[in-house]
Amino acid sequence: MQLQGMLALITGGGHGIGRGILDRFLEEGATVVVAQRRPLPADLERHPAVQSLQADLTDAAAIPRIVDEAAERLGGLDVLVNNAGMMFERSPHELTVAEWDRMMALNLRAPMFLAQAAIPHLARRGGGSIVSIGSVEGIGTNPGHAAYSASKAGLHGLTRALAVDLGAEGIRVNAIAPGWIRTDLAQDYLAGFADPAAAVGEIEALHPLGRLGAPEDIGDAAVFLAGPQSRFVTGQTMVVDGGRTTRLPMPQR
Template identity: 60%
Template sequence: MQLEAKIALVTGGGRGIGRGIVDRFLEEGAQVAVVQRRPLDDALKGHPRVAQIQADLSDSSSTATAVERTVERFGGVDVLVNNAGIMFERTIPEIRPEDWDLMMAVNLRAPLLLVQAALPHMRRRGGGSVINIGSIEGLGANPGHAAYCASKAGIHGMTRAMAVDLGADGIRCNAIAPGWISSDLSETYLESHADPAAARAALNRLHPLGRVGRPTDVGDLAVYLASDRSGFLTGEIVVLDGGRTAKLPLPS
């Protein structure tokens, strides 16, 4: 198993992309602290290698507490996955300062504070791996997503800077930039169309691989980045989108 004896902290790990990462980490032998606002479902709550830490990451004081509770339960931190995030749609004139501040607090500030809190524990264990979840919207944009795009572009830039600053400590920092990953929300969106089957087929055609991503696709990549097998990989933004951003659009 690739992550045996590794201790991981995953924010927003109870559902969606985070759940795909947590499930794969557990399969590979890791102990996992899941940090999020919502309670975990019974499957995770009852797992002997899972710790549930409820926290509101928009509150800056919660980040250090989350790391300390992870260390109290498992004895350290080897892997930090900054996955938790929020997204809302606002046009440029509609964005209010409080909207912007909340987006940046959760999507950009919390990852920084979590890395700061985890740093002494990773140093004590001889190094570690930070995996930030960015987005293809850190590279491109959809309408009404200015704040979200800014937060994800910030994550990409911060990841590279962290890799430069923390490499001497043996701490690698990489980001995954997922494209369309199937989730409850995405299914609700597709089902809202007049012809859900046609909408799903059109979405699949955007991807050279002919399908959208699954949470475990992100989990598979996260396992590699968390493991010692990626020991010379740092400072990278890995786009995981089934080829969607590589495909040039054709006139319809």
């Protein structure tokens, strides 16, 4: 098992991509505290290797307490996974200061100060790994995503900066940039199309691998970056998108 005996804090780990990460961490032997606003599903509440910590990550003052409590419950901390985030569409003509601030508070500010609070706990265990979930929209973008794309591009930059600053303490910092992943959020978005099934088919055709991703695909990448097999990897953003951003668009023949 790649993560046997490791102690991890995963934000937003109860659903979507976070659940895919959590499931793979558990399969690989980790013990996990999940910090998120909503309660965990019943199956996770009963899991012996999972503890739940209700948390509002937009409350900057609460973040040190969240990390300290997670480390206290686990008996230490080896891995921090910054997964919790939000996305909404808003034209730059209509975006408000409050909306911008809310996006940045969860998607960019929280990962920074979760990392800051985790540093002494990770260092105490001889180092560790911070894995943040960015997005291909931190590299390219879609219409109406100015705030979201800015937050994820900032998270990729933060990843590089923290890797430089924390390497001497044995702490590695990396990010994952997922593409289209089959989550409830993606399904809700696709449901807004006149023909959701046709939209899925068109999106799948844009991927060299011919499919959308699954939460477990991101979980596999997170396991690699959290574990010892990536011991010489830091400051990187790993794109996991089935080749979507590599393939240049062309008209069909």
